[in-house]
Amino acid sequence: MIVAERKNIDEILRMVEPYSNVAVVACGTCVAVSMAGGEAQALEIASLIRKKARAGGRDVEVTVTSVIRQCDMEFLDALDDRAEIYGAECVLSLGCGAGVQFMAEKYPYKIIVPGLDTTFIGVNRGLGFWTEMCQGCGDCVLEKTGGICPVSRCAKSHFNGPCGGSSGGRCEINADADCAWQLIYDRLKRINQTDRLLEINPARDWRASRDGGPRKLVRADVTVGDNDGE
Amino acid sequence: MTVSSAAASNFRRVLDSGRFSFTAEIGPPMSGDAENVRKKARSLKGFVDAANITDNQTAIVRMSSIAAGYLAYTEGVEPIIQMTCRDRNRIALQSDLLGACALGLRNVLILSGDHQSFGNHPASKNVYDVDSIQLLDAVRGMADDGLFMGGSRLKTPIDIFPGATANPFADPRELQLIRLGKKIRAGAKFVQTQGIYDIAKFRDWMEAVRALGFHERARIIAGVVVNKTQKSMEMTALVPGMDIPESALRRMRDAKNKEEEGIGIALDLIGELKNIEGVAGVHVMAIGWESAVKTISELAGMLPRPSFDEKLEEGSWPETKQT
Numbered sequence A: 001m002i003v004a005e006r007k008n009i010d011e012i013l014r015m016v017e018p019y020s021n022v023a024v025v026a027c028g029t030c031v032a033v034s035m036a037g038g039e040a041q042a043l044e045i046a047s048l049i050r051k052k053a054r055a056g057g058r059d060v061e062v063t064v065t066s067v068i069r070q071c072d073m074e075f076l077d078a079l080d081d082r083a084e085i086y087g088a089e090c091v092l093s094l095g096c097g098a099g100v101q102f103m104a105e106k107y108p109y110k111i112i113v114p115g116l117d118t119t120f121i122g123v124n125r126g127l128g129f130w131t132e133m134c135q136g137c138g139d140c141v142l143e144k145t146g147g148i149c150p151v152s153r154c155a156k157s158h159f160n161g162p163c164g165g166s167s168g169g170r171c172e173i174n175a176d177a178d179c180a181w182q183l184i185y186d187r188l189k190r191i192n193q194t195d196r197l198l199e200i201n202p203a204r205d206w207r208a209s210r211d212g213g214p215r216k217l218v219r220a221d222v223t224v225g226d227n228d229g230e
Numbered sequence B: 001m002t003v004s005s006a007a008a009s010n011f012r013r014v015l016d017s018g019r020f021s022f023t024a025e026i027g028p029p030m031s032g033d034a035e036n037v038r039k040k041a042r043s044l045k046g047f048v049d050a051a052n053i054t055d056n057q058t059a060i061v062r063m064s065s066i067a068a069g070y071l072a073y074t075e076g077v078e079p080i081i082q083m084t085c086r087d088r089n090r091i092a093l094q095s096d097l098l099g100a101c102a103l104g105l106r107n108v109l110i111l112s113g114d115h116q117s118f119g120n121h122p123a124s125k126n127v128y129d130v131d132s133i134q135l136l137d138a139v140r141g142m143a144d145d146g147l148f149m150g151g152s153r154l155k156t157p158i159d160i161f162p163g164a165t166a167n168p169f170a171d172p173r174e175l176q177l178i179r180l181g182k183k184i185r186a187g188a189k190f191v192q193t194q195g196i197y198d199i200a201k202f203r204d205w206m207e208a209v210r211a212l213g214f215h216e217r218a219r220i221i222a223g224v225v226v227n228k229t230q231k232s233m234e235m236t237a238l239v240p241g242m243d244i245p246e247s248a249l250r251r252m253r254d255a256k257n258k259e260e261e262g263i264g265i266a267l268d269l270i271g272e273l274k275n276i277e278g279v280a281g282v283h284v285m286a287i288g289w290e291s292a293v294k295t296i297s298e299l300a301g302m303l304p305r306p307s308f309d310e311k312l313e314e315g316s317w318p319e320t321k322q323t
């Protein structure tokens, strides 16, 4: 899932300060699971905005509403007849980066600001603890690396084994971080595939990743008419 | 791999001739001061076969290794240009290889590079378009096949003597050796090791290296760090991947004259390393203490260094133990 973190509250307050009617819109999918952009967090942020406005002697209307997924037009459409959005001068979106942008596309004349910092595609490993697992590189190599991603989990995105800084299974950048190549090695050993390590993985074609410019995916098998993705 | 052209790497010729190589290191300054590099080069001239020029080591911005390498070259010290994968994508790396070649700089040491979080620009973007094995493969392609990574042809193949690094103390050893094997397959002709303090461990590693035949496909050059102070040794111990046994730390701690002891430790190590089968040379790292290199080269019996312009008397230099 997409993991996100609430922005520093002062930064949020600064962004919404110029407006007298603010709608805080929660998102019910990834960011709700990562406890950053769900309804509970939206209510909390709304009350902080109100408190700050009161302290400054300003009169601000702050409402809270929520959709299941802000990155999905079908769900966003549900906002159309809600008074919260209708009356809002500024929408503070608690979606991930995709959600915020889709919101801005949907309401071209409204001020849309982000309440979260979208961090990574990752997993939850315990209460309040998430780690990055994938960078969406567009050319997955997990079959070669025992199911452990060298692109996102090695600090240097190495494809041919560990750097010289790997020590005691830890990454050179941080004694708390696992060396991805140690994990890959341990796992390949367990599944009897250490011969995979002998292959020289050639330089990558990063066009599949962000480096080829923003990516677009058009699938002919599910496309209707001459949809070019626009 | 014998080379006869006048512009060929002297370092390579020393290794080709089977003589025990002796190299050192020049750390470029955190400024554009050419004299700083020239001075360091002058202090090494005649005492070494070549000197590594570090590439923004520990991710601290310094004069470019190619520029500093050229300054050393003009002072008569052949540079080994270090090139990390941290800061440049394949376009910049290949371009710099052409540049180094054009300037007559023939030796390149390819490495991953310390992560930028160690240095003075932790907020910078981390490139790693290619890793060190992929870059070695690119150098091999440009030199042997006359091809750029992208597949287009070079008018003239580059004349570069490529090397790689290895850490004999890193674990798991099996994985580290697999990786070293890949570096050699990707074209590394020489291998410089991490600084050695624990000779027993290194001996053990060399045995594994010999069993795999790596020493026959690339020249293995043992790294020796020279410490001037107890503090410097303690700092060295903190470098990722370094392994300093308590006995060496104690020896420095107990010494009255730390500088003498630092040199003594290095000399003892070199004495041992010279006799290990498959070790083709030593690489002395005395960053910030270039003058120590002269003393060590003298006391370790490394002088005079071979010169391929003169007729050489056979047997004047310590031979590489090879079988």
Ligand code: SF4
Residues within 6 Å of the ligand: A133, A134, A135, A136, A137, A138, A139, A140, A141, A142, A149, A150, A151, A152
């Ligand atoms: S290899 Fe690419 S797609 Fe696969 S997990 Fe890693 S970043 Fe994601």
Ligand code: SF4
Residues within 6 Å of the ligand: A153, A154, A155, A156, A157, A158, A161, A162, A163, A164, A165, A166, A167, A170, A171, A172, A173, A178, A179, A180, A181, A182
């Ligand atoms: S220590 Fe391991 S995870 Fe960290 S950069 Fe090196 S290879 Fe990658």
